[in-house]
Amino acid sequence: MTELTSQKDAALAAISAADTLDALEEQRVGALGKKGWVSLALKTLGQMSPEERSEAAPAIQAIRAEVADAIAAKRQALEAAELEAQLASETLDLTLPAPDTAMGSVHPVSQVMDELAEIFADLGFAVATGPEIEDDWHNFTALNMDESHPARAMHDTFYFPDKAADGGSMLLRTHTSPVQIRSMKEQGAPIRLIAPGRVYRSDSDATHTPMFHQVEGLVIDKNIHLGHLKWTLETFFKAFFEREDITLRLRPSYFPFTEPSVEVDVGYSNEGNRRVVGGHGDEPGYDWMELGGSGMVNRRVLEFAGIDPDEYQGFAFGLGIDRIAMLKYGMNDLRAFFDGDPRWLAHYGFSPFDQPTLSAGVGARA
């Protein structure tokens, strides 16, 4: 037994001193391997008398356990040290740049069109579209602007040499109003729609581009009047600009396709060089800004569109999308909208995940 104890002490010292897994394995084989001294000691138990065995066995087993535990503990320690050394050798300079992951952007006009669709959907308006290359009848005549109408001159129309089936000129639509006519002809009344899209006028300066975007609104039903028009625009602008202090001023005006016709002004103030919508335009520090034209749809237009003007009436309005986008999001140069300059788009464009929703607020915050 004494011999075993001293063998054990020597083995434990050797295990403790082992500095590699190989050296440790050598100790394990020497002690616990088939021919190891612990294994050999265990084999001697078979030749012992029961009495001797009952005395010797626990002692040998205890030694075996002690040596095995020491080996396991040492193995764990050596493995941990080895992993640590490996990891230390794998260190990266993570201040180096990662590969680029490009995120694109949604154009402000598209974003605002989505906002319009979202807000007006809540008011029961569908989104309608129509051709941009129009015929004279839909763009003018059906909107109560016949050939000789002086208001036509105000439209700076782009014409094509081509003629429509009825002999009228083909042209680029000067407003989104022809969509009113097409939608009423197709769907009849009652109807609620907005029609956003590209429109064209041969006009180009600091604040006008020959192509721009408008949204038309149309409500035809029974008992619709100017008060509903005012409410609708107020409600829209409050939702669009997400502020309650929107004040509208209706001003008499003239459009051949509406009667009465009203111009819609909104109160604003200047903050720095920027116009901020909100407040009453007559208050000190505030003023009015024209936002769009509107009015009660002219009887003749309803007739042209096949709707009985004695049964139905309603309102229409038109707003500049680029303009309300600029007011909301702070762009100041309309022409940059159509440049396709990635620097501008990265700054004024929107994340694809800014899908407008009513619950989040339709606007994408700066």
Place this chain on the structure above:
Amino acid sequence: MKFSVTWLKDHLETDATLSEITNALTAIGLEVEGVEDPAERLAGFKVAKVLTAEKHPDADKLQVLSVDTGEGDPLQVVCGAPNARAGMKGVLGLPGAVVPANGMQLRKSAIRGVESNGMMCSVRELELGDEHDGIIELPDDASVGHAFADYQGSSPIIDVAITPNRPDCMGVYGIARDLAAAGLGTLKPIAFPKFEASGACPVEVRTDYPEGCPAFHGRVIKGVKNAPSPEWLQQRLISAGQRPISLLVDLTNYLMLAFGRPAHAYDLAKLSGAVVARRAKAGEQVLALNEKTYTLDESMVVIADDAQVHDIAGIMGGEHSGVSDDTTDLLLEIAYFDPARIGVTGRKLGLASDARTRFERGVDPEFLDDGLDLLTGLIVELAGGEASESVRAGIAPSEPLVVALDTGLTSRLGGVDVPDDEQRRILESLGFAVDDNWTVTCPLRRNDIEGAADLVEEVVRIHGLDKVESVALPRMDGVARPTATLAQLLERKLRRAAAASGFDEAITWSFLPSDAAEHFAPEGEQLWVLDNPISEDMKAMRSSLIPGLLMAAQRNADHGASTTQLFELGRRYFRGENGMSDERPTLGLVLAGDKTQRGWAAGKAAQFDAFDAKAAAIQLLEAAGAPADRLMVMEPVAEGTGGQFHPGQSATLRLGPKKVLARFGMLHPATLKAFDMAGPVAAVEIFLDAIPSKKAGKGPVSFARPSFAPPALQSVTRDFAFLVPEALAAGDLLRAVQGADKANIVGARVFDLFTGGSVPEGQKSLAIEVTLQPGEKSFKDAELAEISDKIVAAAAKQGAELRG
């Protein structure tokens, strides 16, 4: 239209302040576009008296004046005007004042060594007229020391925008009438200067074309003396932005600006024979007062005598017979022309004038006689002469529109309750006659009134649109229903998918330079080309979205951008049925410049290739809901002759041979050259109208998907390496392999491709990983062997040989 407050008060008795007037104008639909107060511009200019005038010691043409300004010591002023002399009164600009004509601020200075404390001003310097021969001479009774603006009686000038439906407000009097109706004061009766008319008009006046010129009234005045207009008349014309010319010209302009009534004065000496309104003859020419010659056609109306055309009716008079300083005898013309014909003529000739603006909108048919008498009276009063009786040819429209008004319509349409008696008062004050049964007779000048809705507008605008209260639109029960159409949903998804994949959305012009548009036009397509483009760069409607994006990429490259990844969702414009357009929704996408910049990990910059375009096309088509597994990569679409895409590095994605959903690839070098682009550019065009949409069925929407549970058993993969002819498309082999055992093969992909080395000339090696999915039971070795045999056999039909 511009007019001074003084002028307005000629016609409107009112105590209203300027801001009350301007607020009321805007509120009733006469939008104030600006207010200018000449008193502000003339601040610092005073009435002053020249006490002494001495020659300047060092300059022959200058004088040194001593000027009394009404306060303090006289000021020394150096002046170069020949008419400056002791004892005269004039206008002195003091140091600090800004000269209106040139914006120069006056200051104390030395002129040729002599101190000068201000400037004696000319008419032109104060923008009161063109005269600049000397300094202003004021009458002796001008009171020294007064602000010149006060002395001059200058009053604020209001600029209003008159909508085209209100020709009756294209004169100050009409504006005064509207303001009076709105409660701003009382409309004054028109003051007609008295004159004696004697003898019949010696000139025969006729209208031979009553459709174009229903009425032509005239009168001869003999023995007038043309001269500069008096101060009050000049002031009014100047406030309207008109240059005073001479009495006779100014008075006709005054009639137009004050009463919206254009008139014309002919020099009688230049006329011969009867003066007739008639159709122009084709090719007939006239030299107009603007010194341009116009060639007329038979749709136009002219005033002519036996010898020649003297007037493009309703638009502009002729140079030959216009009045001059020497005119002594004249014929006045006051006519009524058909508004539509005037508009057409004006547009055809491209000729705008104040008269046309009024005639084409419709002048008051009831103001011919009064207008003629008023003009005659003013001429006789100011220029003398003897007037003949008037002569009248034809009849102006005289049948008034009568409208039955239901006063309840005002609230039903206008959304505001206006008491009946107020409605009556408003209409009557605007000149409408309202009887007890609410039958409304409209004044002839209000040719904009078509029916009851127009009367509602009159009532509401005068009553005040601010009194219209907001009323909520009736709302459907519950939560708002979805409104977007499938096409709209498709666009939204594509847009955000493209942006999420790293592309910036651009909006480019729908019109292109012709050559750019033609370069991308399909073979034989006749593009829509504008008749009147704003520039040659915006002329032809696009039939592809790529050129616009390419032009943007080119601009960006010029700015030094290393990469451009743009897309646009918009229309392409083609020919449709019945002469209409066929506008097809399209997504265009351009990848230009560097795909990745040079970097510490990857080394050199990488450029975009056709597979980047393919990846974008397929990803977006999947986002759009196209069946990606059924897409076939096929040959490019037929293009125009120039070559749009690289013929060997472009293709189409189709569902079936004729259904082209997208095209993609590298652009043709000829395209890059035409668009001045350096380096390879990849592009994609997705044709939204070709993407099959999920049918919107009747009845409730179903959201449930087909049932699915992941297979319990693991899939297995097997690799096959084939030797194939070099020309064989990998996609064909892949499709053959995939189709070899549709029950078990769930996937196949190419994982290796090489040529050369051990691969014989003219062949390539394609390695394919096939994924097999067992159903209820695992595959047995024999089954796997059988599947492998099928795969090898299917591949062999494509000319593929399994590599040993």
